[in-house]
Amino acid sequence: MSLLDADLGEGRGWTKVGDGYAVTKKPRGLDRTKFATVPFAAMEAIPQGGAYSPDFVMKPGDAIASGTYFERGDVLVGKITPSFENGKQALIQELPAPFGYATTEVIPLHPISDRHDPRFLFFYLLHPDVRHYVAERMEGSTGRKRVPEHVLLDLAIPDLSQVEQKAVADGLETLHRAITAEGYCERTAQDLKRAAMRALFTKGLRGEAQKETEIGLVPESWELRSLLDLCDIRSGGTPRKSVPEYWNGEIPWVSGKDLKAPTLDDAIDHVSAEGVEAGSRLAPAGTVLVLVRGMGLAKDLPVAVITRPMAFNQDIKALVSRGKFSGKFLRSAIYVHKDRLLARIVPSAHGTMTLNLNDIETFMVPCPADPTEADEIVAILDAIDRKIDLHRRKRAVLDELFKALLHKLMTGEIRVADLDLSAPDAKPVAEVAA
Incomplete structure (x- = not known):
């Protein structure tokens, strides 16, 4: 059953995104050319998969020919295909200026009151059922379809209290931080392997002097x-x-x-x-x-x-x-x-x-002249590969858990109070994944 067809349980109902959010508009009279620098986010800088912050570049205000105005607290939703389907969106929590500009291919949504936690909307829009529903309502020619603003504003969303929204967002955010950390560890281990390979194939393991060859430095006996x-x-x-x-x-x-x-x-x-x-x-x-x-x-x-x-x-x-x-x-x-x-x-x-x-x-x-040195090099690189694989597998498990929790928390099938998210491998979380 699709999330949008789910019975949210006793005490829960549906509302519309537009009841809690509005499309951010540039204030009348704002002249960006008068600002020395303005944060700018191109489409390639908009993350996908759950990361919040876009990779801003600072541009002179008069160097921004066009763009979408946004403010701190906005959810930026990529609206053009395939960016929307791929989950390209951002949440502006920190901003090194009073406002920023992004590609024209995003829709900025701002909460109309403190009752609405933009993190809740951010995670809700990552749900595959929600993405599918909105994608079916995109308009335009093949390959250039876009999400109309009214489709997002009319989109059904669970009507939760501020406390419940915060609890759900906190839980999903905790899990996504763990996913991000595993991804960082995997990339760091890959960097370590590249550095180790360069050192091992130029210096070896025996502390030998090096000699110059047609392919570069190698140990003297190689x-x-x-x-x-x-x-x-x-x-x-x-x-x-x-x-x-x-x-x-x-x-x-x-x-x-x-x-x-x-x-x-x-x-x-x-x-x-x-x-x-x-x-x-x-x-x-x-x-x-x-x-x-x-x-x-x-x-x-x-x-x-x-x-x-x-x-x-x-x-x-x-x-x-x-x-x-x-x-x-x-x-x-x-x-x-x-x-x-x-x-x-x-x-x-x-x-x-x-x-x-x-x-x-x-x-x-x-x-190497001694084949056992080659075997020792393989053993070192195998150990690093095992570390890379460990972080990759942990990230995959956490990603599946995130998807399961996203659905169950949004439908009310489980509540954050039932979980212990202090550690990704906590027993209640593992039970939910099962």
Whole structure:
């Protein structure tokens, strides 16, 4: 049942957003050109997913040609597709000036009295049922549809007391702070890994002197080896889609869309053994898969180690180690020097990004003389990866909990008084998630 069709329970009813909020309008006679600086938020600065504050830039008042006027306490709702559907909105709690301007593609809503907590409206508008209801009422041409102001003002919203609004907002805010903290920890751990990789592949672990090479500094005893010297390089393929027996089997079939993490445990698509025989190829566990054709190369080098045998398509090369160095070490050695490979990308006749086979075969990576040093480097990076994964999984769990609580608190199925949100893993919260 949609939130908007829910029975809110005894003592609760519905009202309209417009009964508690109005669209903020620029005061008559205000001349922004007379202000030395004014906070400005472009659409890309409007957050999505629950963060409050936009990433303001300070602009001279006379440099703002157009925009939407807003004040402290406003909820800024992105009104154009797909910004609205994606949850782009902001809550102006702090403002380094009496007012600010944002993109013209937002609607600023201001509470008409202290009875209304704008945080409550902010979280309510994140509910997927609410987003869906409003999105169905957007107006305009395809690709440029916008939310009319009257649709937001006429939107039904639970009619809660000021105390109840604050309690719900406090609870959801507490949980979202935990989500934000986990995201910060994940990003910090990723920064740590990047720094560790640079240090490990230029200084090693033995405290050696460094030497200059064609790819930069490496430890004195290390040597440069080509990928062709270290690996068997294999090509993949795609079984015919018109043969059902080739697909939906037990074997993961990797394409560019799967290469989003250093380690790959599964793939979105799967093929049968017959599919592999007919049009693909199987790579053993520990193989490094690197994308050599596709738009995924536009920003990064998609490369991963597979943890079990997998098939792969023609846009990927499989680097099967000949045994001296593990796939995890080779993957890291490639990725830390990825900019040299990315510099070799050429667009095909159809504009697709491509790495030539020769570029892969001749790519040089630094290798320690003692293979145990390579294993120790892998162990260090694995430990950091586990920390990244821990924060990612905790954030995912908290995000699911946030969605569940958002619905249950808005419908009155549970009350904040029933929860202990002092810690994200408190028992009552865990019971709600279940």
